Amino acid sequence: MVEKLITFSLRNRAVVLLVSACLFVWGVYSVQQNPIDAIPDLSENQVIVFTEWMGRSPQVIEAQVTYPLVSNLQGIPKVKNIRGASMFGMSFVYIIFEDDVDIYWARTRVLERLNYAQRLLPQNVVPTLGPDGTGVGHVFWYHLNADGMDLGEQRALQDWYVKFALQTVPGVAEVASFGGFEKQYQLVLDPLKMQYYNVSMMEVMNAVKANNNDVGGRKFEMSDMSYIIRGLGYIKNIKDVEEIAIKNYNSVPVKVKDIGSIQMGGDLRLGIFDENGTGEVVGGIVVMRYGENADKVITAVKEKMKEVEKGLPEGVTFKTSYDRSDLIEKAIESVKGTLIEEMIAVSIIVLLFLFHWRSALIILIQLPISVAIGFILLEAFGISSNIMSLTGIALAIGVVVDDGIVMVENAYRTISEKQEEMDNNQ
DSSP: HHHHHHHHHHHHHEEEHHHHHHHHHHHHHHHHHOBHHHHSSOOEEEEEEEEEEEEOHHHIIIIIHHHHHHHHHHHOEEEEEEEEEEETEEEEEEEEEEETOOOHHHHHHHHHHHHGGGSSSSSSOOEEEOOOOOOOOOOEEEEEETTTOOOOHHHHHHHIIIIHHHHSSSEEEEEEEEEEOEEEEEEEEOOOHHTTTTTTHHHHHHHHHHHHHOEEEEEEEEEEEEEEEOOOOOSSSSHHHTEEEEEEEEEEEHHHHHHHEEEEEOOSSSSOOOOSOOOOOOOEEEOOOOOHHHHHHHHHHHHHHHHTTTSTTTTTTEEEEEEEEHHHHHHHHHHHHHHHHHHHHHHHHHHHHHHHHOOOOHHHHHHHHHHHHHHHHHHHOOOOBBHHHHHHHHHHHHHHHHHHHHHHHHHHHHHHHHHHHHHHHH
């Protein structure tokens, strides 16, 4: 079989060269299409269901949220395992699917089952799906370099401008904000005044909630004109909160400002984000979508940040905290360098021992085609180009070189012996 293949190749050199050229072009195309990342994604094929119910203990969360969800999410097709985790105010349910299941098909199945399971949860408790990313999807971190701007303003800028802009980048599943203070209206109530006016905490909460709302009316006609009536009630500043009426006390409306004070403050924080011990900063984490090309996503995020930076306040710029593309580029350069070094070393060795440039050319052609075929197989089996796979290719180059040297030297020796026999017979 091998002899016939060699004979066919020698008699049809044009076909062999054409097939080799096609494989090389196909390999170059596979290199461009294959996802490139620094870290191999070994995470499980999972969908995360997150539920928030602030103020409740882990025991309550486990009994009223996590257990009903885990019980009713069982039975989904192609599920290997379901895990639940309960903590203060939050519940996480991890649905692990088979490795060959499409992640978006899995998310659809989970979402269908949640429509039923949500009816078993407490009122106003809504489970949500986590982002369609993986555990190694944190490909880019950044923070704002804003001297003179307080942390609350920086967090507002990040949440309401930068985050929304970066989430439009193709391949980005989520931009998670960190650091700073989330602004909120804080009502500091006086218990003595509440007792004097006979106002309860629930009445204050319901009044504020009901007054922070726009209501729609209907159309009516007057003097051949049509008017649409609607009520505007969204809170815009502290004064709007102070003027909210809670109830009547002796025919006099009791307002929020009568029973306490209102201030603008920050939400409760469980940690801070510090830059090298120089102070707190505000920024975001870019989470890559499942199966995307990390290098292309990071490049697109950087291009988008250049556009977003034009709209930032004067003196505010972006500063990179973590960029995985540096490691990706170094891994690629390592493979390129190894390939070039091997080609040069083999050429020198073959020329020194055989003094035959055509033999060296055979090995030089063999190396890039072998690497190209490796990338074709990576793309065919859905394996990304990462440190592990690229290192394997780099190590395999040495084996290919050894094989090429042995085959070429053996062919050269055999041809030389045949030529000597022919010369002796003549």
